Amino acid sequence: IVSEKVAIIGSGVIGQYWAMIFASGGYHVSLYDIDQSQVSRSLTAVKERLERYEQQGCLRGQTSAAEQVVLISGHTNLTECLKDAIYVQECVPEVAELKTKVFEQMDEMLSDSIVAASSSSCLGPSMFAGGMKNRDRVVVAHPVNPPYFIPLVEIVPGPWTAPDVIQKTQSIMRKVGQSPVTLKSEVPGFALNRIQYSIINECWNMFKEGILSAEDIDVVMRDGLGPRYAFIGPLETMHLNADGIVDYCKRYADGAYKVGQTLTIPPVQYDVPTA
Numbered sequence: 001i002v003s004e005k006v007a008i009i010g011s012g013v014i015g016q017y018w019a020m021i022f023a024s025g026g027y028h029v030s031l032y033d034i035d036q037s038q039v040s041r042s043l044t045a046v047k048e049r050l051e052r053y054e055q056q057g058c059l060r061g062q063t064s065a066a067e068q069v070v071l072i073s074g075h076t077n078l079t080e081c082l083k084d085a086i087y088v089q090e091c092v093p094e095v096a097e098l099k100t101k102v103f104e105q106m107d108e109m110l111s112d113s114i115v116a117a118s119s120s121s122c123l124g125p126s127m128f129a130g131g132m133k134n135r136d137r138v139v140v141a142h143p144v145n146p147p148y149f150i151p152l153v154e155i156v157p158g159p160w161t162a163p164d165v166i167q168k169t170q171s172i173m174r175k176v177g178q179s180p181v182t183l184k185s186e187v188p189g190f191a192l193n194r195i196q197y198s199i200i201n202e203c204w205n206m207f208k209e210g211i212l213s214a215e216d217i218d219v220v221m222r223d224g225l226g227p228r229y230a231f232i233g234p235l236e237t238m239h240l241n242a243d244g245i246v247d248y249c250k251r252y253a254d255g256a257y258k259v260g261q262t263l264t265i266p267p268v269q270y271d272v273p274t275a
C-alpha cells in the first residue's frame with residue numbers, strides 16, 4: 001500500500017472508474033462531488049463493482065476488494081479533498097465554463113509539486129486553465145471508457161505545462177497499470193479520436209458511394225482490421241508484413257500513395273441519415 005493520496009473531482013462514470021484504478025494501485029483516494037447524495041451513490045456503486053469484479057476474477061491490483069474499498073473516501077469539501085494530495089484527476093462534465101470554474105476553485109489550493117489532470121475528452125488545457133496562477137501544474141490525462149478495462153491514457157500538455165507534470169503523470173499512470181501516450185501539444189481530437197475519425201470518415205464515404213453496405217463495413221473492422229490492431233499497432237504491422245519497415249515502404253509505398261490519392265476529403269458536415 002502506498003501512503004500517497006489522489007483526489008478525484010466529480011464522481012460520475014469516469015470519476016468512479018478512476019477511484020477504482022487508483023485504489024487498485026494502493027493509493028488513498030478522496031472522491032469529491034457537489035452534493036452528498038451523489039457522493040454516497042458513487043461510493044456504494046464503487047464498492048459493489050469492486051466486490052463483483054473480485055467474484056468474477058477481474059479485480060485489478062494485489063489487494064482484496066475490501067482492502068481497496070477502505071482506501072476510498074467521499075467528500076463535499078474541496079479543501080479537505082485536496083489536502084496533501086499529490087495528484088488530482090478532474091472528472092466534471094465536458095463543459096469548458098464548468099471546467100474553468102472548477103480549476104479556478106482549485107487554483108489557490110495547488111502546491112508547487114502537485115499534478116492537476118483533467119479527464120477531458122476534447123478540451124485541451126488552454127481551453128480551461130489559461131487564467132490560472134498555477135496553470136503550469138495542469139495537464140489533460142484522457143482515459144478511454146471503461147478505463148478499468150481499456151488502459152490507454154492520452155496525456156496532453158498545454159503550452160505552459162511544466163515538464164515534471166508530464167513526467168509525474170506518465171509515472172503515476174504506469175504505476176496503476178494504465179498505458180500512457182504523450183502528445184507534444186494540444187491538437188483537436190488528441191490521438192485516438194483523430195485516428196478513429198479518419199476511419200469513420202472513410203467508412204462513411206464508402207457507404208455513401210454505395211461501395212460497401214453498413215453491415216460489411218463493420219465486418220471489415222470486426223473480422224479484419226480490428227483483431228489485427230487488438231494485438232499489434234499499424235507501424236508494427238508494417239514492420240512485420242515485410243522485411244522491416246524500410247522494405248515495407250519499398251514494396252507498398254507506391255500502392256499506398258495511389259490509394260491515398262483516391263481518398264476523398266472528410267465531409268465538412270455529416271449528412272444525418274433520414275431512416
Ligand code: NAD
Nearest residue numbers: 010011012013014033034091092093094119120121143145
Ligand atoms: P458524468 O456526468 O457521469 O459525471 C460528472 C460528475 O461531475 C457528476 O457526478 C456531477 O455531479 C459532478 N459535478 C458537476 N459539477 C461539479 C463541480 N462543480 N464540482 C465537482 N463535481 C461536479 O460525466 P463523465 O462521463 O464521468 O465525464 C467526466 C469527464 O470525463 C468529462 O470531461 C468527459 O468528457 C470525460 N470522459 C468521459 C468518458 C465517457 O465515456 N463517459 C470517457 C473519457 C473521458
